[in-house]
Amino acid sequence: MKSRKIIGWSFALLAFGLITSCSKSSSSTPDTTAYFPKVKTIIANNCLSCHSSSGSWSGRPTAFDSDSAIASSATIINTAVAGPWTFMVKKMPQGSALSAADIATIEAWVNKGGKATD
Ligand code: HEC
Structure with a gap:
């Protein structure tokens, strides 16, 4: 029971990490204007x-x-x-x-x- 919870939480953290790292990399792109x-x-x-x-x-x-x-x-x-x-x-x-x-x-x-x- 306890280990299931831990697995659940680590998945949640992993998903959160993926989402934040994705949004971070797109917002840190300095210039997306096509000149x-x-x-x-x-x-x-x-x-x-x-x-x-x-x-x-x-x-x-x-x-x-x-x-x-x-x-x-x-x-x-x-x-x-x-x-x-x-x-x-x-x-x-x-x-x-x-x-x-x-x-x-x-x-x-x-x-x-x-x-x-x-
Ligand atoms: C009225 C005609 C005319 C217009 C409009 C014009 N050019 Fe030129 N361009 C010339 C002539 C003539 C030369 C050669 C000048 C020389 O070497 O005495 C030249 C040379 C150049 C050169 C040097 C390279 C080479 O092969 O000699 C560049 C780069 C250039 N022009 C870019 C531009 C750009 C960018 C624009 C627009 C913003 C532009 N020109 C508008 C007539 C024009």
């Missing part, structure tokens, strides 16, 4: 007119019209919109600038990993 969909929209609205295989190209063969093309250029895209600008990486979009909010979104995405899943 990439927003980044894609920013690129579509501000960059694809020049940087796409169907766009004007404007003298540079850099196309951002696929998820993988955007992700593999994450760092240089970040530099192009936020600086520091150099002779090699000029300020983009050419002739204008993104809003501070858009630049912050791109920076947050690159800091998170700069992948199509980030």
Whole structure:
């Protein structure tokens, strides 16, 4: 009788432990925001007119019209919109600038990993 009670309690504790550890691990994840969909929209609205295989190209063969093309250029895209600008990486979009909010979104995405899943 006594041992049954102990077994019952240990199951209860085990179940409780599992539940709390599960909820803990999901709530301790620092950042679950997916930035990439927003980044894609920013690129579509501000960059694809020049940087796409169907766009004007404007003298540079850099196309951002696929998820993988955007992700593999994450760092240089970040530099192009936020600086520091150099002779090699000029300020983009050419002739204008993104809003501070858009630049912050791109920076947050690159800091998170700069992948199509980030
Ligand atoms: C009006 C056309 C135009 C738009 C819009 C534009 N770019 Fe560019 N981009 C260019 C040109 C032209 C170059 C080449 C500049 C040079 O090297 O003199 C360039 C170069 C770059 C480069 C450097 C890599 C390379 O191949 O030279 C990056 C990165 C880049 N652009 C990103 C962007 C991003 C991100 C946006 C949108 C926020 C954007 N561009 C919008 C015309 C454009």
